[in-house]
Amino acid sequence: MQIRLGVIGPKDSVDKIINIAKAYPDFILYSFAYEHTEETPAIVAEHNDYIDQWLFSGQSPYALALAEGLISEETALFPPHHGSSLLGALLEASYNSGAKMAAVSVDTLDDSEIAFVRETYSLQALTVHGLPYSGYMPPDELSAFHREKYRSGEAEIAFTTIRSVYQTLAAEGIPVYRITVTKPTIEVSLRLLKERGQANWYRKSQLAIVGVEIFEAEQESEAQQYSYKRKHQELELKRLLLDYTEELKGSFVQMGDGLFYIYTTRGEIESHPSPFYLLESAQLQAKLAVRLGAGYGVTALEAEEHVRLALKHARKPGTSAIISVDETKQITEVFADDEPVSYDSRRLSEDVKAKLGERNLSPGVVSKLASSVKHYQKQTVTSQEIAQWLASSERNARRILLELEDAGLAEIVGEEQSGSRGRPRKIYRLDL
Known part of the structure; x- marks a missing residue:
């Protein structure tokens, strides 16, 4: 099983990450380079269907995609900038200028990372004007920060993590250096994405049982429950359940009077909308009220235990939700007004x-x-x-x-x- 990894960022950053990631045979690599950070949401939206995990070059493109709801913290990350990244850029600037720096401006990096570099490498004499931020900040604002510090004489050199900011300042003749993530930081990110991708695949393969139980009305007599009319109703319900079983690529078994199990996988259940239509169809077409629960487990025995627990919770008065119980016995309720995920979207x-x-x-x-x-x-x-x-x-x-x-x-x-x-x-x- 290979994980389809999408790497997104400016071309030089993407090329650097791809070259490091080639050493990991667990990944199928896809590169997506942009000219401007603001292109990120459109790129992710266009290619999201076939990417398992995303690795962003930095926090800005990651924040844009996250804000649009295109990714989650479980399906994407970015290698953070540490003090070691800044130290490398400072050494490069010192070597190229041949002079001692007195004051610089730095964007993106947290104040604690800057303080760590100054203290660890005895750079207390260096004045650092920082602009840390979370999420996304427009490149124009970052450029304005560095420009103001340079023109006021407060900073001699600018250090930025954003390529477009680097290009803007360089075009204006402002001394500027690019802060890039280090190889060890990228490798840590790749290992984490590998673990996430494998965990997600095993989750999809987990055994699942959907339980459907006929809701017996209190006023219904035993004779009514075993009448020919009731048998015809159950036959119609079985037809509906067989259609749903086919959707889930599962196996349908009647466990007893009014109780049915569908054996499938967790991935199949989660890739389909919650089957509230099944509850409605049973009521309208089979004239039967049913409750529905799902149980997940590492073994068949565990999944059966959990589907029974789900149906037990579904029997509580006033419950109109579909109940699921996972391998940790965590109970989840899904209500009809929750937004489903469908292929058509x-x-x-x-x-x-x-x-x-x-x-x-x-x-x-x-x-x-x-x-x-x-x-x-x-x-x-x-x-x-x-x-x-x-x-x-x-x-x-x-x-x-x-x-x-x-x-x-x-x-x-x-x-x-x-x-x-x-x-x-x-x-x-x-x-x-």
């Missing part, structure tokens, strides 16, 4: 849209394929897998693959025997 890149053109493929289908490729971490697929992902026929899946191939978004890379008589299935590599 994912956006295709402009390049993919251009290649699709007027072809007979809906953007929703291609979006779902792109999301499935990311979820299952597969770049090579067969028509059988496409049919499963789209809950469609294999014939329709072959048509979709031919359309994608014609658009330059898929190519044949091999064949496999289908397991029955007939021609072998073609294996395609998707580029979505």
